[in-house]
Amino acid sequence: MNRTLRSFTLAAALGVGLAFTTVAAENAADQPQHAHKHLGGPNGGRLLETQPRAEFFVEKDRRVIIRFYNEDLKPVAASEQTVTVIAEAKSGKVKIEFAKDGDALRSQTTLPEGDGYNLVVQVRPKAGVKPQNFRFKLDLATCQECQRLEYACTCEH
Ligand SMILES: [Zn+2]
Numbered sequence: 001m002n003r004t005l006r007s008f009t010l011a012a013a014l015g016v017g018l019a020f021t022t023v024a025a026e027n028a029a030d031q032p033q034h035a036h037k038h039l040g041g042p043n044g045g046r047l048l049e050t051q052p053r054a055e056f057f058v059e060k061d062r063r064v065i066i067r068f069y070n071e072d073l074k075p076v077a078a079s080e081q082t083v084t085v086i087a088e089a090k091s092g093k094v095k096i097e098f099a100k101d102g103d104a105l106r107s108q109t110t111l112p113e114g115d116g117y118n119l120v121v122q123v124r125p126k127a128g129v130k131p132q133n134f135r136f137k138l139d140l141a142t143c144q145e146c147q148r149l150e151y152a153c154t155c156e157h
Helices: 003-013 018-028
Strands: 046-048 053-058 064-069 082-089 092-101 104-107 118-124 132-137
Touching (some): 046 132, 082 104
Antiparallel strands (some): 046 053, 053 064, 082 092, 082 118, 092 104, 118 132
């Protein structure tokens, strides 16, 4: 996770000057994640704080598609990124590999049945670089507040 970037966003949202960024960054370490309303993916998926940003989206057939966006949320083509998803399903851990599909990356296999289990999405910017890991629960219910699926919910909580 990019704490500095989040702190900047938080500081900006609160109308706090850049002078307080250091303080915000220190406090952020003790705060629960997503103290502010976070950005949703343009296609209804979960936006991951990668560079460029990656949107995690579960398709109808339970395959996962990852699309990339620049800072203005304009689509950009996948380049050297590789993605792996670890699904910690009740039936056991499953590793899901991705392959390029047009400008996006698509999972080669589908997510295990059901939901309510944890996922770890590993985004590697390019070969030989440490991956960024994003852990969250796969919850396919619809949030009544923002009408997005819970795994991509943008509400404050
Ligand atoms: Zn919501």
